[in-house]
Amino acid sequence: xxxxxxxxxKKGLVVGLMTFLLLQAPAWALPIVFNLGYGGTVSYSGGxxxxxxxxxxxxxxxxxxxxxxxxxxxxDFATGLYTGGASTGTGFQNMYAAGGSFSIYGDMGxxxxxxxxxxxxxxxxxTCCSGAFPVYTSAFSGLLQVTALNTDLAAAxxxxxxxxxxxxxxxxxxxxAAPTQAGQPFSGIQGGGALAVTDSPSQGVxxxxxxxxxxxxxxGLVIWKRYVEGRSHV
Numbered sequence: 001x002x003x004x005x006x007x008x009x010k011k012g013l014v015v016g017l018m019t020f021l022l023l024q025a026p027a028w029a030l031p032i033v034f035n036l037g038y039g040g041t042v043s044y045s046g047g048x049x050x051x052x053x054x055x056x057x058x059x060x061x062x063x064x065x066x067x068x069x070x071x072x073x074x075x076d077f078a079t080g081l082y083t084g085g086a087s088t089g090t091g092f093q094n095m096y097a098a099g100g101s102f103s104i105y106g107d108m109g110x111x112x113x114x115x116x117x118x119x120x121x122x123x124x125x126x127t128c129c130s131g132a133f134p135v136y137t138s139a140f141s142g143l144l145q146v147t148a149l150n151t152d153l154a155a156a157x158x159x160x161x162x163x164x165x166x167x168x169x170x171x172x173x174x175x176x177a178a179p180t181q182a183g184q185p186f187s188g189i190q191g192g193g194a195l196a197v198t199d200s201p202s203q204g205v206x207x208x209x210x211x212x213x214x215x216x217x218x219x220g221l222v223i224w225k226r227y228v229e230g231r232s233h234v
Contacts, residue, residue, distance in 0.1 A: 032159050034104060034195040035060045036075065042138075042175045044082070044126075046185035050100055051126050051140070052078045053173070056190045058106055061115070063157040070115075073106035075195065079124050079142070085182020092182040094126040102144060102169070104195075108152065115153050116197065118167075121145035128186075129178045135191055136178045144169040144197065159197075171195045 040056035058073025080099030085092055103117040124142025131137045144167045153159065172195075175188035 031196045031198040032061055032063050032153075032157050034058050034070075034073075034075070034197075035062075036173065036190060036193040036195065037073075038189070038191050040075065040190040041187065042173055042190050043187035044094065044179075044185060046183060048081045050078045050081055051094065051096055053171075053190065056173075058104055058195075061106075061108075061153065061157070063159065066157055068108050068153070068156060070106035070108055072112055073104065075104050075190075077102040079120055079126075082183065083123070087182070088127060091127070091129045092179075094128070094182050096120075096124045096126070096142075098122050098124075108156075110152070113150055113152075114148055115150045116146065117148040118144045118146040120169075131174070133178070134176045135174050136176070136188075137172065137174050137193070140171040140173065142169055143167070168198045169195065170198075 035058070037057035037059045041054045042052075042056070043054075044051045054076055056075030058070050058075050060067055060069050060073075062068065078100040080097035083095050083097050085094045087093075098120055100120050101117075102119065104115045105112055106115050107113070108115075120142045122143040124140065126138060126140045128138040129136040146167055149159075171193065173193040174191040176191060179186040
């Protein structure tokens with residue numbers, strides 16, 4: 001019986017050590033961030049139309065440790081059609097249906113290439129507007145279904161999203177226009193901001209490390225239960 005208890009304790013220590021190591025490991029999801037500059041047009045024409053950004057400037061892309069310069073960078077995207085809106089504490093939100101398109105072109109040293117492209121796989125949201133004239137800050141977010149990913153970009157930044165994967169795209173745009181309510185037309189020049197793309201399927205899908213932690217936790221409970229039952233029979 002003493003030997004059995006020792007084995008149970010050893011197994012418990014192994015589980016605890018593995019859990020600790022997993023907690024120390026970095027998350028698998030690695031965002032890349034495109035830095036935006038001045039130029040291009042951000043607009044919404046009202047009614048059931050789409051939110052668009054045309055010829056937006058992209059200056060560089062990085063992952064927090066490595067930054068790559070982009071010359072001639074161009075951001076273009078259009079959402080699905082407007083479906084409704086609501087007030088927020090600082091302005092309003094416009095909601096758009098799935099659909100539309102998304103592309104970023106640029107030269108990272110070997111000529112202008114398509115760096116990232118896709119469509120919005122689910123409903124997306126535009127939140128407006130903080131700040132004051134002449135520069136207002138807005139935020140756009142949606143689940144991007146990636147259809148093209150530059151392999152040089154992926155390799156340089158450790159961005160492992162497959163071409164068929166889905167990714168959360170979040171755009172912060174500063175521009176010189178401020179509509180006052182949902183569904184109202186606006187247009188402005190992109191004055192900077194950033195576009196962050198995360199290589200996880202979605203916010204609702206747990207990362208592999210989280211799944212492993214859950215499994216180890218359940219295993220630990222089973223071992224502890226057997227240990228308690230063993231003591232009760234002594």
